[in-house]
Amino acid sequence: MKVIDHLKNTQEPKISFELIPPKRGGDIRSLLAVIDDIVKYNPPFIDITSHSAEVVYEETNHGIQKKVKRKRPGTLGICALIQNKYNIDAVPHILTHGFTREETEDFLIELSYLGIENVLAIRGDDNGYQKPVPEGKSVNKYAVDLVKQIAGMNNGKYLEENLLDAKPSGFCVGVSGYPEKHFEAPNLLTDIRHVKDKVDAGADYVVTQMFFDNNTYFKYVEMCRKEGIKVPIIPGLKILTNKTHLINIPKNFYINLPSSLVDEVLAAKPEQVLDIGVEWAANQVLDLINNNVPSVHFYIMQNSSPVIKLMNRLKEMKVVAA
Numbered sequence: 001m002k003v004i005d006h007l008k009n010t011q012e013p014k015i016s017f018e019l020i021p022p023k024r025g026g027d028i029r030s031l032l033a034v035i036d037d038i039v040k041y042n043p044p045f046i047d048i049t050s051h052s053a054e055v056v057y058e059e060t061n062h063g064i065q066k067k068v069k070r071k072r073p074g075t076l077g078i079c080a081l082i083q084n085k086y087n088i089d090a091v092p093h094i095l096t097h098g099f100t101r102e103e104t105e106d107f108l109i110e111l112s113y114l115g116i117e118n119v120l121a122i123r124g125d126d127n128g129y130q131k132p133v134p135e136g137k138s139v140n141k142y143a144v145d146l147v148k149q150i151a152g153m154n155n156g157k158y159l160e161e162n163l164l165d166a167k168p169s170g171f172c173v174g175v176s177g178y179p180e181k182h183f184e185a186p187n188l189l190t191d192i193r194h195v196k197d198k199v200d201a202g203a204d205y206v207v208t209q210m211f212f213d214n215n216t217y218f219k220y221v222e223m224c225r226k227e228g229i230k231v232p233i234i235p236g237l238k239i240l241t242n243k244t245h246l247i248n249i250p251k252n253f254y255i256n257l258p259s260s261l262v263d264e265v266l267a268a269k270p271e272q273v274l275d276i277g278v279e280w281a282a283n284q285v286l287d288l289i290n291n292n293v294p295s296v297h298f299y300i301m302q303n304s305s306p307v308i309k310l311m312n313r314l315k316e317m318k319v320v321a322a
């Protein structure tokens with residue numbers, strides 16, 4: 001089922017999750033254990049992130065060597081399992097950065113074969129490696145260009161003209177939004193106008209970057225609506241689980257942490273921080289649901305224990321069914 005249909009049919013709050021593939025050569029079994037844990041909560045869909053190739057330096061017998069690697073391959077395989085073994089809608093992320101439009105088309109065709117109907121179209125970050133574009137191939141620059149490519153395929157327009165059996169695809173397309181502005185954007189309004197471009201190009205819904213103060217989200221949605229963005233805007237949340245998050249979350253995601261949360265974490269013993277983070281996230285969910293937000297998306301990476309704690313707390317609070 002498409003993400004937008006999940007949102008339309010919802011009678012009770014829907015909680016979806018986002019996972020990150022294991023590192024190259026890492027153990028898929030630990031990720032499968034995480035999926036086993038989270039499917040118990042009937043997520044409407046599960047996102048799997050995607051990662052482009054980057055430069056890594058490795059110490060070898062011949063000294064330090066520079067290599068280009070996709071440190072986290074596996075998005076397609078994991079999505080195939082989620083969709084066809086767990087029977088939950090998988091949402092693979094697709095990047096412009098590091099992939100040609102031709103590779104993207106192939107990837108989308110494979111997704112169609114696997115019965116996957118949803119994708120999240122993302123630009124990706126400049127990670128220091130620009131893959132050379134082979135002769136005769138082309139690239140998308142911004143996420144909006146990727147949305148246009150997918151919308152084209154949904155209308156039967158493939159890069160390879162005269163393709164045999166070229167049927168229109170039927171992807172439901174999500175895109176990102178940043179309640180505290182994307183770090184490259186000159187201001188929030190300009191950034192929102194770029195989100196509007198993605199919606200006008202064919203995006204069906206927006207998922208936000210994580211935030212820890214719901215007022216940021218409510219204000220963002222209000223600004224988006226004023227700019228004519230009518231599609232659902234799914235709030236993205238993360239559970240703060242340790243003291244290092246006070247530094248890493250703002251550094252990596254360019255967002256603010258509210259002072260009351262920071263003060264509570266600073267005053268706590270390290271082993272108390274998970275409980276503080278879970279309580280904070282549970283109250284965020286409760287407040288969002290009370291404000292008629294039907295669906296919440298949790299960034300959980302590869303660790304299910306904080307989310308299990310959260311779901312139990314949400315049951316106690318009667319936010320989700322017991």
Ligand SMILES: Cc1cc2nc3c(=O)[nH]c(=O)nc-3n(C[C@H](O)[C@H](O)[C@H](O)COP(=O)(O)OP(=O)(O)OC[C@H]3O[C@@H](n4cnc5c(N)ncnc54)[C@H](O)[C@@H]3O)c2cc1C
Binds near residue numbers: 124175177182194
């Ligand atoms: C929900 C979500 C999921 C994510 N998943 C992944 C993932 O799987 N893998 C990964 O590597 N990263 C992921 N990211 C991080 C993301 O790749 C980075 O934040 C990246 O820097 C921006 O991607 P985007 O799709 O938001 O870019 P875009 O929407 O292309 O915007 C990027 C910047 O360019 C500006 N802009 C857009 N269009 C134009 C234009 N035409 N002219 C000038 N400026 C323009 C925007 O305002 C913004 O500042 C995710 C982020 C979110 C919020």
